[in-house]
Amino acid sequence: MGDHRCGEHRPVQTSAVVVLGASRKNTAPPPSPPSPPGDIGDPVASLCLDALDNDLAKEEALKTASRLRMAVHVLDTEAAALRSVTRLYETDPIARDGFHRTVESIARHKDGRGKLVMTGVGKSGHIAKKLAATFNSLSLPTVFLNPTDALHGDIGMVGPDDTLLFITFSGKTPELLGLLPHLNRSSTLVLLTGHSRPRTCDFVKLRPDTILLPAPVHEKETTSFGVAAPTTSTTVALAVGDALAIATAQELHSSVASVFTQNHPGGAIGAAFRQDLEETLRDVAIQWEEIPDVLGPESLAADVLREGFDSATKWVRAGNEVASPSRIRRLCRAGAGENLQKRIGDVEGLMVPRHEMLSICAGTSIRRAVEFVRNARGAAADEEERMICGPESILAVLDRGTIVGVLEVGDLLDRPEGL
Known part of the structure; x- marks a missing residue:
């Protein structure tokens, strides 16, 4: 059969690659890349994508509405607490007498005889520090006393002619009660608290001569927000303290604005006052x-x-x-x-x-x-x-x-x- 010899093999010229030992499988073309969702040519995918977008938009809208609903609830609750304490100082004899006597006590320091000392623990301590800063800016000399440090030497800053203002919503903060035995009996004590009657307050029971400065809330914070975090209570305490600062300053200074200007030369407030006072x-x-x-x-x-x-x-x-x-x-x-x-x-x-x-x-x-x-x-x-x-x-x-x-x-x- 011509030159063809039985059993003789000649090499075949090819570009194929043979993997030795690999099992023989049917070859198949590689898969095509997936079509992008929403392809114009795929109306079903487009409808699914629209539905997904609508769901996400609804979820985001519901989240925004929930956040704002809570914000409005908190603001409205704190506003209600302020309206409630305002009515208290408009009508309640104990609250009105406590405020009058507190202003009178602080005002007597104008001749340099004594000062105002504020103290509190936790969030009440932060309120005390803020109020001390406000009083000082109105030329009402005030210091903050950390109750823990007071028991380790700082109680020495309290003089016999000082007025001490304690801030405690419960009226039974242990750190504050622990200070009472170590205070001079000649010092005037004022309690800014959630109690509106002396008979309900442990602090006043231990020092009956304490001036009660009520700062109650209209409902418990656990009722308002489901958590006992200081919110309405600190807002009301701060508001009553601010009222005390302004009322005392008005009594002691003929021009509260000019005093504040002298004590606040820096920052945007100082710049604004300087501009107001500058000759035009x-x-x-x-x-x-x-x-x-x-x-x-x-x-x-x-x-x-x-x-x-x-x-x-x-x-x-x-x-x-x-x-x-x-x-x-x-x-x-x-x-x-x-x-x-x-x-x-x-x-x-x-x-x-x-x-x-x-x-x-x-x-x-x-x-x-x-x-x-x-x-x-x-x-x-x-x-x-x-x-x-x-x-x-x-x-x-x-x-x-x-x-x-x-x-x-x-x-x-x-x-x-x-x-």
């Missing part, structure tokens, strides 16, 4: 209505001179035009006599119309007004433009677009705030 253009400007409006178109420069010297403000007005003191004084200079018989409109630079004045807000501080004038002069291209902000230039001081006063630039720059 309204404070120093010549009031527009106080300038006599006695001139008319036929008035002579001599009339301006006479009215200027008679005017308390030294300014004279003709409708919306004014003559400032420096411009009036020009009429007295040598060689200016010839102008006296001229009509005011014919004397150059004597009367300044409203549209030639520099407009500036009445609430602008002196410092900022000076910066405005100097910046305007610095931006001027030539001497003529710089003279627009010259010493005799006039500032129109405006309030809501209406002119309420005027001021010469020279007078502004000569003020101490402008140096």
